[in-house]
Amino acid sequence: xxxxxxxxxxxxxxxxxxxxxxxxxxxxxxxxxxxxxxxxxxxxxxxxxxxxxxxxxxxxxxxxxxxxxxxxxxxxxxxxxxxxxxxxxxxxxxxxxxxxxxxxxxxxxxxxxxxxxxxxxxxxxxxxxxxxxxxxxxxxxxxxxxxxxxxxxxxxxxxxxxxxxxxxxxxxxxxxxxxxxxxxxxxxxxxxxxxxxxxxxxxxxxxxxxxxxxxxxxxxxxxxxxxxxxxxxxxxxxxxxxxxxxxxxxxxxxxxxxxxxxxxxxxxxxxxxxxxxxxxxxxxxxxxxxxxxxxxxxxxxxxxxxxxxxxxxxxxxxxxxxxxxxxxxxxxxxxxxxxxxxxxxxxxxxxxxxxxxxxxxxxxxxxxxxxxxxxxxxxxxxxxxxxxxxxxxxxxxxxxxxxxxxxxxxxxxxxxx
Ligand SMILES: Cc1cc2nc3c(=O)[nH]c(=O)nc-3n(C[C@H](O)[C@H](O)[C@H](O)COP(=O)(O)OP(=O)(O)OC[C@H]3O[C@@H](n4cnc5c(N)ncnc54)[C@H](O)[C@@H]3O)c2cc1C
Numbered sequence: 001x002x003x004x005x006x007x008x009x010x011x012x013x014x015x016x017x018x019x020x021x022x023x024x025x026x027x028x029x030x031x032x033x034x035x036x037x038x039x040x041x042x043x044x045x046x047x048x049x050x051x052x053x054x055x056x057x058x059x060x061x062x063x064x065x066x067x068x069x070x071x072x073x074x075x076x077x078x079x080x081x082x083x084x085x086x087x088x089x090x091x092x093x094x095x096x097x098x099x100x101x102x103x104x105x106x107x108x109x110x111x112x113x114x115x116x117x118x119x120x121x122x123x124x125x126x127x128x129x130x131x132x133x134x135x136x137x138x139x140x141x142x143x144x145x146x147x148x149x150x151x152x153x154x155x156x157x158x159x160x161x162x163x164x165x166x167x168x169x170x171x172x173x174x175x176x177x178x179x180x181x182x183x184x185x186x187x188x189x190x191x192x193x194x195x196x197x198x199x200x201x202x203x204x205x206x207x208x209x210x211x212x213x214x215x216x217x218x219x220x221x222x223x224x225x226x227x228x229x230x231x232x233x234x235x236x237x238x239x240x241x242x243x244x245x246x247x248x249x250x251x252x253x254x255x256x257x258x259x260x261x262x263x264x265x266x267x268x269x270x271x272x273x274x275x276x277x278x279x280x281x282x283x284x285x286x287x288x289x290x291x292x293x294x295x296x297x298x299x300x301x302x303x304x305x306x307x308x309x310x311x312x313x314x315x316x317x318x319x320x321x322x323x324x325x326x327x328x329x330x331x332x333x334x335x336x337x338x339x340x341x342x343x344x345x346x347x348x349x350x351x352x353x354x355x356x357x358x359x360x361x362x363x364x365x366x367x368x369x370x371x372x373x374x375x376x377x378x379x380x381x382x383x384x385x386x387x388x389x390x391x392x393x394x395x396x397x398x399x400x401x402x403x404x405x406x407x408x409x410x411x412x413x414x415x416x417x
Contacts, residue, residue, distance in 0.1 A: 004157060006126040010036035011330060013148065013161040015133045015174070017043065020298030020315035021167030022116040025125045026063035027323035033330060038131035038150050040171065043117055044110035048193065048279065050232050051077065051210045051224045051309040054093050054101040055387025059316035068119040069112070074105035075208040075227040080385060082368055083262045084214040089368040092205075097379040098388035106208055106224050106232075108195075128152065133173045136164065139293030146293030162293070163326055167319070169299040172284065180286040180296075186356075189283070190242060191306060192253055193222075193234025194276040200266050201225055212307065214365065215260050217241055220307065223266065233257070233267065236306060239280065249276040289345060290337040295322045302349055307359050310352045313387040318345050344390065351389040354400040363408050377407065 007013065012028055014021045017039035028035045060066050079092040094102040105112075121127055130152060137147040145160040166174040175181050201207050211223035219237035226232070235241075235256050245252035253276040257263045285302045289295065298315030318341075325340045358364040367373065367381070380396040392398045 003126060003128050007036050007038070007128060007131075007150070007157065007159055010034050010126075010159075011162045012036075012165060012326065013038065013159060013163075014165045014167055015148075016040075016167035016169055016171065016300065017117050017127055018047065018113060018167060018169050018298065018315065019116060019312050020169070020300070020319045021165070022113070022120050023059060023063045023065065023316050024165050024167060024297060024319035024323050025120045026065055026116075026123065027320065028326065029120065029123050029125050030064065031323075031327050033327070036126045036128065037117075037120075038128045038133060039117075040130065040132040040168075042129045043114040045113075046277075047109035047113060048191075048234075048277075049306075049309075049311045050109055050112075050226075051106055051222070052104040053309055053313040053385070053387030054096075054104045055313050055389075056316050057101040057104055059320045062320060065116060065119055068115055069105070072111060072115055073227055074107050074112070075225055076103045077106050077208045077210060078103045078205050079382075080210045080212065081206075082212050082214070082365070084365065084369060085216075085261070087369050090206075090209070091378070091382045091385050093382065093386050095379055096382040096386045096388070097394050098383040098386065098391040100386070100388065103208075106210070106226055108226055108228075108230070108232075133168065136174055136177050136294070138178070138291050141292070144293070162330060164294045165297055165319075165322060165326075166294060166300045167297040167315075170282070170303075172300050174294055174296060175284075175286045175300060178291070180288060182285050182287050184283045184285050186283050186305065186360075187238055188281045189236055189305070190239050190278060190280040191234050191236045191282070192242065192249060192256075192276050192278050193232065194250075194253060194272040194274055195226075195230045195232050196267065196270040196273055197230050198270055199223070199225065199231045200268070210309065211262075211266075213260060213262050215241075215256070217244070219256070221256070221260065221263060222306065223263070230273065231267075231270070233263075233270075234306075249278060252276070289318075289342045295326070295337070295341065297322055301345075304349065304352055305356045305359075307356055308352060308385060310387065310389075314345070314348060314352070317348055317390075321345060348389045351384065351397055351400045354404060355384060358404050363404060366408060367404070 012035040014037045082089045135149045213221045224232040297318045329335045
């Protein structure tokens, strides 16, 4: 069968072969549905979003994708360090309230996304590389099919699958074409990042931990160690922060590293392996996550902020919930997409949003650097950091806003980032 015929044969068409797209494809194919993916690029390609959370492992296991990933030997991430000058606050995923996986991985996304794509292709899911969604029309009524036009070089193909999952990430093709994009409340921020090699790492269980290093001038820096000796280092701040540094991205990156003692020690002598890239205004949201014949997954719908590495976790959460609802829909059941998909995803995003806000206004730091911080509370926070934002038994999930404020009332005066 040609690729054109394979796409025409699909009940479900997925736009984008990032983690949201491939995990949704794996789950639907596993349930016996004819599903295909169109992907604008050809893999491997660079992508940001390299630090996973343990909750991802549940979704990758459900899609039977863990064995293919295990074989890649990624660095095991057992937790996180938050650093502020001489202060250090560590979280080990073995100590989380919700239980579950006590580790996850730090993944170079070129390799991770290609591994997922190859695993789903091996199960018979066609991936049409360098095929770009250009236009989309939602289903005109119950039982009708959505329509999309797909460009491959000079050729345009019209497709009418039963359902479309938009997993186009920052492409956000359906949200843009259906006018679903909405402004976010957070101030615009910028990230400057590259890979380097030769950093001074801890040994043993802590070797793969992520660092979130707080810079005194209202910025933070991630340090993500990979198994092959490379390390991802990226700075996040409001645009003004970068004005104090050279215009040249490599010089700016090096000057920022040199300006913070923890980074200076860990990254002594490290050079950027490629000119640092910059991303700005990446936070996004939409007015709705589904409509007639379509559902938005992962970043194609919403992206909060890189601070707690929630992006891939939420992308997989949405892939899993959407594929469960879609399986029922394809069997002919009436599905309440608001109840089964939109509300749980919005709730999960909201929990992370509270912690992202608390990070940038300094409340989260007050909690984690407090000298008398209660171990039971740290276990609950650790669960949030592990991505278990659907665990309503955890008061720091169920009453996220109230609990954060309640706790802070008993702590000392604010100290913002
Ligand atoms: C600075 C920064 C740091 C981050 N760090 C982390 C982190 O440490 N951990 C984490 O979990 N998340 C992180 N994220 C978020 C992470 O990048 C995303 O949440 C994640 O990649 C979302 O996955 P996805 O599958 O939804 O989309 P993507 O990974 O973006 O995949 C979408 C795919 O769709 C394809 N596509 C786009 N348009 C079209 C089209 N028209 N037709 C066909 N295909 C198309 C693209 O080529 C792409 O391959 C970070 C984000 C930023 C901005």
